Amino acid sequence: MLPFELQIGLRYTHAKRSNHFISFISIVSMAGIALGVMALIVVLSVMNGFQEELRARILGVAAHLEISGPGDRLPDWRGVLAQAAQNKSVVSGAPYANAQGMLANGGNVRGAIIRGILPDRESQVADLARHVKLGKLDNLKPGEFGIILGGELARMLNVYPGDKVVLLTPQGNITPAGVMPRVKQFTVVGIFEAGMFEYDSGLALIHLQDAQKLLRMGDDVSGVRLKLDDLFRAPFVTRELAQSLRGDFYLTDWTQSHANFFRAVAIEKRMMFLILLLIVAVAAFNIVSTLVMAVTDKQSDIAILRTLGARPGSIMRIFIVQGAFIGVFGTLLGVASGVLLALNVETVVPMIERLFGMDLFPADVYYISQLPSKLIWSDVAIIGGISLLISLLATLYPSWAASRINPAEALRYE
Incomplete structure (x- = not known):
């Protein structure tokens, strides 16, 4: 049987709320995390492809x-x-x-x-x-x-x-x-x-x-x-x-002999990783907002649980489960879509070119007329792990605040 903290936390994530704004922010948080993770995976895969393509072209002569x-x-x-x-x-x-x-x-x-x-x-x-x-x-x-x-x-x-x-x-x-x-x-x-x-x-x-x-x-x-x-x-x-x-x-x-080429690509890859990681961080702030409003909305529920014998740690775990669900679901969605897109960049880019009637990489301007992509699974694991960690850290303060609610104060006006 599942612990009651896990059951209640999961119920809060999908139960009907009187405050639909909380549900909207939860969806936005999931979408933001998914978008950030997907962008990170695709961009790093494309940069890995460029690095490999550059290396192959250089060593074709050198x-x-x-x-x-x-x-x-x-x-x-x-x-x-x-x-x-x-x-x-x-x-x-x-x-x-x-x-x-x-x-x-x-x-x-x-x-x-x-x-x-x-x-x-x-x-x-x-x-x-x-x-x-x-x-x-x-x-x-x-x-x-x-x-x-x-x-x-x-x-x-x-x-x-x-x-x-x-x-x-x-x-x-x-x-x-x-x-x-x-x-x-x-x-x-x-x-x-x-x-x-x-x-x-x-x-x-x-x-x-x-x-x-x-x-x-x-x-x-x-x-x-x-x-x-x-x-x-x-x-x-x-x-x-x-x-x-x-x-x-x-x-x-x-x-x-070609250190500058590869050093530039490596530095650019690190900077793009940090910049795109901000998307995940912004989505994590939305998790904080979601949980803060959820805690405010559920004060009476928290007070009743406390009077029934729930400990502050149990209350904290309930809201950690709720916030972690948003982070885990968003991360998994982002990883799945990012991997799928990174493995099919050569197909997706021509579709976009045909759809908008434009040539993203004209052969008379760029030597690389197709967008290269190389998916490295260790990058996927690192991105997924960092996203989950950020999401988990975002749940700590609101969950701690929920555990500090005084049942008598919360039920005074109920």
Whole structure:
């Protein structure tokens, strides 16, 4: 049999009241808590999706970890790669040669990072091959001086596959007229779109051997790019390799080279959590108002219960049950609707766009044309737990006030 405090508390939540305003505020409190919880779950899921999408786009071009030598020169890259491969977390590696240059096509001139790669090995450390929209990565052949440009860079130069571009590098040739920049004509053999403006507007790929000839590096490279079995262990693997590698090297992982992106997303996520939590707090204030008015409305009932032997603690528990019911029901409703919406954001957003005849994420403005969402159940548990805690705390003062009512004073005018 249920305790009488629980029975009476539940009866107060659904029994017909003479004061319908109390019932209205109770419904508003439930709706407010449900709305706050739903908004928190959906917004955090969307931000998790953005974070994962951003990470995927960055690592589609960048590697998990890079090893470079002093002066951007690494003489024995095969030996360095062999040493690094002894670490169990290292899956594969590929050499690269980096240089800055100017690309020109007629009157269009743009600066870019020129990266020399081995196409077969590059596919083992990054997903760049799947971002090549026109042509393919294997079109880079040694000695043919082909080049693959980022989509924005190709647009600014006004070139397409098959067109010629001129590359000027700052490493100059000494002539009787002075130091002249090295100039080489390349053929555009492909265009990629990584979805990151930084890469699409400022990165060009050529074959590693062509880069070595152009930069007169011999067999040297700029460094080695590594892929790990777990990208989140990159900082730990960096420290391990710093201790195990023999020689002077610079080690950089993806969390260091793109720290600002992920730090900004993490800070924004925390701030959005705190801001949206205020919705739940405001709804909790409504619970306080509801219980205060309920206590005033039920003073005679409280006095009768006290004269029948109910203790102050029992009276307090009755109104805690009433307020907790509002919080629990609102939280469960918010969690259910929030999870349902977060799992179907990709379906709901197009429906809203069709309904209002507007494009929320136009492809010509945003690289991410669809709203990403990733539901993390630990976030759902934290949001639900905090909502229940706030709701429970909101019941304490009105319930305590109810337990302090003097039966004689309450029944004097009855």
